[in-house]
Amino acid sequence: MTTQLSDLESQLATLKQEALQAIATTPTLEALEQLRIQYLGKKGSLSQVLGGMGKLDAADRPRIGASANEVKEQIQTELEQKKTALQSAQIEAKLTAEALDVTMPGVYVPQGHAHPLTSTIDRALDVFVGLGYTVAQGPEMETDYYNFEALNTPADHPARDMQDTFYLSDGNLLRTHTSSVQIRYMENNDPPIRVAAPGRVYRRDTVDATHSAVFHQIEILAVDEGLTFSDLRGTIKIFLEEMFGDLPIRFRPSFFPFTEPSAEVDVQWRGRWLEVLGCGMVDPNVLKAVGYDPEIYTGFAAGFGVERFAMVLHQIDDIRRLYSSDLRFLRQF
Numbered sequence: 001m002t003t004q005l006s007d008l009e010s011q012l013a014t015l016k017q018e019a020l021q022a023i024a025t026t027p028t029l030e031a032l033e034q035l036r037i038q039y040l041g042k043k044g045s046l047s048q049v050l051g052g053m054g055k056l057d058a059a060d061r062p063r064i065g066a067s068a069n070e071v072k073e074q075i076q077t078e079l080e081q082k083k084t085a086l087q088s089a090q091i092e093a094k095l096t097a098e099a100l101d102v103t104m105p106g107v108y109v110p111q112g113h114a115h116p117l118t119s120t121i122d123r124a125l126d127v128f129v130g131l132g133y134t135v136a137q138g139p140e141m142e143t144d145y146y147n148f149e150a151l152n153t154p155a156d157h158p159a160r161d162m163q164d165t166f167y168l169s170d171g172n173l174l175r176t177h178t179s180s181v182q183i184r185y186m187e188n189n190d191p192p193i194r195v196a197a198p199g200r201v202y203r204r205d206t207v208d209a210t211h212s213a214v215f216h217q218i219e220i221l222a223v224d225e226g227l228t229f230s231d232l233r234g235t236i237k238i239f240l241e242e243m244f245g246d247l248p249i250r251f252r253p254s255f256f257p258f259t260e261p262s263a264e265v266d267v268q269w270r271g272r273w274l275e276v277l278g279c280g281m282v283d284p285n286v287l288k289a290v291g292y293d294p295e296i297y298t299g300f301a302a303g304f305g306v307e308r309f310a311m312v313l314h315q316i317d318d319i320r321r322l323y324s325s326d327l328r329f330l331r332q333f
Ligand code: DAH
Pocket: 176, 177, 178, 179, 219, 220, 256, 258, 259, 277, 278, 279, 280, 301, 302, 303, 304
């Protein structure tokens, strides 16, 4: 019987030694849990050793029971400590892996932006939309009717000259101004109307620093009962203030076939008067052409070149730079 007792005692001692060593060297929480089951589980090593207790003398049992408890507690304590250690190591590793060094240089992502012509158009349209205008568009290939005739432009007007207008072989033409959109819009809408029409226009100009055969205009048109030149003046003043700031402006009498009276507007920009747009009260003949009664309705219109605005606002010295797609130039805006 004594052999039995010492047998069990040495088994317990071996078990304890093995277990503590295994726990000390286990690398993961999962492996640790396996060890717990292996040593302390229902069918684990400790239970197996204790299974042998039945064969002991009743007098020896308490002794072995006490040692077994001691071994169990020691293994449990070691398991707990190891668990805590592994858990904090895991957190530590995660923190290191996910650490963000905010002082590291960022990755440069090149960002594009609108072309200066596009941003000038956007800015101008924003002002008019803010005043209640709708944006309208028309075709770049036009008929003589929309580009000239309905706009009260007589057959002998110099603008109709082959020297100035691109005529197409089918008798149509490339619009020389966005004023053609006035007619198209009025034909399809009843007054009161307020529209702003941006777009490309074409002229047979020789290209140089200030001329291009293709450029952009924005046209505005308002028709309602009782509109006067004061309304035109106020609208233009607000628009130019938004674009250039609060600078002196002046209206000079001028002539356009589609407006009566007509004016050209200058802004005092860096010490000199700069012509920026043409405008006027819509000629009654134009209203008649679209079936509006000029006895009831009056209107005002204006048109201006986008390139001109962009060049003045950004101090660009050559119109051709706006079309060259040179990034060294475009990146400046
Ligand atoms: N269409 C004119 C041009 O291209 C600009 C213009 C002047 C438009 C007077 C207008 C206006 O609407 O009333 O030069």
